[in-house]
Amino acid sequence: MKGFLIAWKDFKVRATDKRGFTMMLIMPIILTMILGAALKDIVGGDEGFPQTSVGLYVAKKNHMAELLKRDVLEKTKFITVKSVDSEEKLEKMVKAGDLEVGISIPAEWSTNLEEAVLFTNQDKQIKAAVVESIITSFTDRVQMVSTASQVVMGDLAAAQAVSTSEENRGEVSENVIRALTDSGEEDVEISHQSIGAKSVSSKQYYAAAMLAMFLLFNVTLGAKSMIQERHTETLARLNSTPTSIYSILFGKFLGTLYFAFIQFFLFYTATSVLFNVNWGENKGQVIATGFAYSVAVAGLSMLLAGFITQEKTADMISGIGIQILAIIGGSMLPIYAFPEGFNIISAFTPNNWALTTFLDIMSGVGWSELLLPFFVLGVIGFVSLLIGAWRLRGRYV
The missing domain is CATH 3.40.190 (D-Maltodextrin-Binding Protein; domain 2)
Structure with a gap:
């Protein structure tokens, strides 16, 4: 119960940060529209492959x-x-x-x-x-x-x-x-970025790409929050209460999970309503993917917090590391525009798993095709949580 209270407190702190909230919601929407229009010839328009x-x-x-x-x-x-x-x-x-x-x-x-x-x-x-x-x-x-x-x-x-x-x-x-x-003699049809029956437009691609990239910033935000509370001894004082260290760490994990999932849901709703982005016919698949990715992001935030001790390090990872993952994972340019070896490298990035899953849903696939990405994202989240909690627990017990 106390873990949920800690999570709610963390969520309210981040949600009331106007600058941070604007960067986490408004910026990805703007970039989606800019990149979707500017790179329409590379990805393809709403009618499929470009003329x-x-x-x-x-x-x-x-x-x-x-x-x-x-x-x-x-x-x-x-x-x-x-x-x-x-x-x-x-x-x-x-x-x-x-x-x-x-x-x-x-x-x-x-x-x-x-x-x-x-x-x-x-x-x-x-x-x-x-x-x-x-x-x-x-x-x-x-x-x-x-x-x-x-x-x-x-x-x-x-x-x-x-x-x-x-x-x-x-x-x-x-x-x-x-x-x-x-x-x-049959007409030639091109379907790209899809294992389903429908092609994916540039606007759809960059909606998924920007969502996958900006949710990654929660990894550094969650870790930075832990470092700040460690330096101000907030965590030490909290640990001196009857609240167990496991409840504290689980609460910090849930706080990042809440914020990441709400960010996903707001972005998904805004792009669907305001810009008519078609995320696929099955809304349940989209929401389930957003939740699985939020779990992965929250777990990685705990893992990062367990291995770094300075806010500057978190800022550097946020400024450089996330951008590298975004490029490798296909959030900046379509992954098929890079050399073939990039497909192997990108498979090790969580944002690529989220991006390709969203694209598959847009193209129309069944639940069975989503079991592997759900499993991978879930494993990333929970294994990262366990390792991060083990590292953090040793500092307070």
């Missing part, structure tokens, strides 16, 4: 290049195709920013399907990668159809024909090739 202007140069007119343009590129919703009459002009237009991605098709492309040349600027690498994957998919499909056609027609030729009519054989051959070709 991409593609220039196409064909060195020698051929059937396969025409198929690529007509049946693939022009049928892809987010691609606008413009034909260019020379590779030099194509390169200049890309450099000038008139085109975002340029494709140069070699003269003998229809016979050997050698690699097409792609042109793009440094800030359009993601769009170029998507276009490259579309071309690769097309060439793989063509090779598959060609190989399958040769195998099937070889078997037909070797088999005893029902009719020896060349006309019938020609008709069978044409039907086989058409069926194989039609089986691969």
Whole structure:
């Protein structure tokens, strides 16, 4: 019971700090809107993958290049195709920013399907990668159809024909090739940052990213509060009362948990109501993730308090350490914009687990897909609490 009273006291102290409350709620909302708008081309807009202007140069007119343009590129919703009459002009237009991605098709492309040349600027690498994957998919499909056609027609030729009519054989051959070709002709759809059925917009991404980053500041706030009360001997006086050290430490943990969860809930409500951020259809999943992340943050605050003794150290961690975690965890730029090795590193950051879980919920997933992140965040929180409480207990007993 006393632990809950201590937690409520800590919560009221932080909630009545106008400057701190503004920084913890208003700033993440402002940054969400700024980054969501400024980096819309990187993450994608509310309609999915952003529109991409593609220039196409064909060195020698051929059937396969025409198929690529007509049946693939022009049928892809987010691609606008413009034909260019020379590779030099194509390169200049890309450099000038008139085109975002340029494709140069070699003269003998229809016979050997050698690699097409792609042109793009440094800030359009993601769009170029998507276009490259579309071309690769097309060439793989063509090779598959060609190989399958040769195998099937070889078997037909070797088999005893029902009719020896060349006309019938020609008709069978044409039907086989058409069926194989039609089986691969489907509109290209891109779904990113999602293991569910829906894509995630830039506004949604940065709402989750800013929430994950700013809740991390509660780690240093909680630890700093413990250090301040230690230096003013508030904790020592509290420990001299009948209140047990375990109640005190649990109360400090709960105080950070309360504030972090209320901060999450206010941010979630504000972005949903004021800015129409869609956090997903299942509100229960969002709230459960917010609570699990708040547990992790509160536990880490106790762990940090158990290993540092100076407020300056907490301030340094708040100013530098949190920013590093934010970058590695994907709160500043989408994690898929970094080298592949970053995915492994980011898995060790709690904010990345929270961020990716929120994104999965936005894209539409079931509860079963959320069990692992809930478990990881819970383990981070409780293990950190146990280690931090063990360290802090030794200073007062």
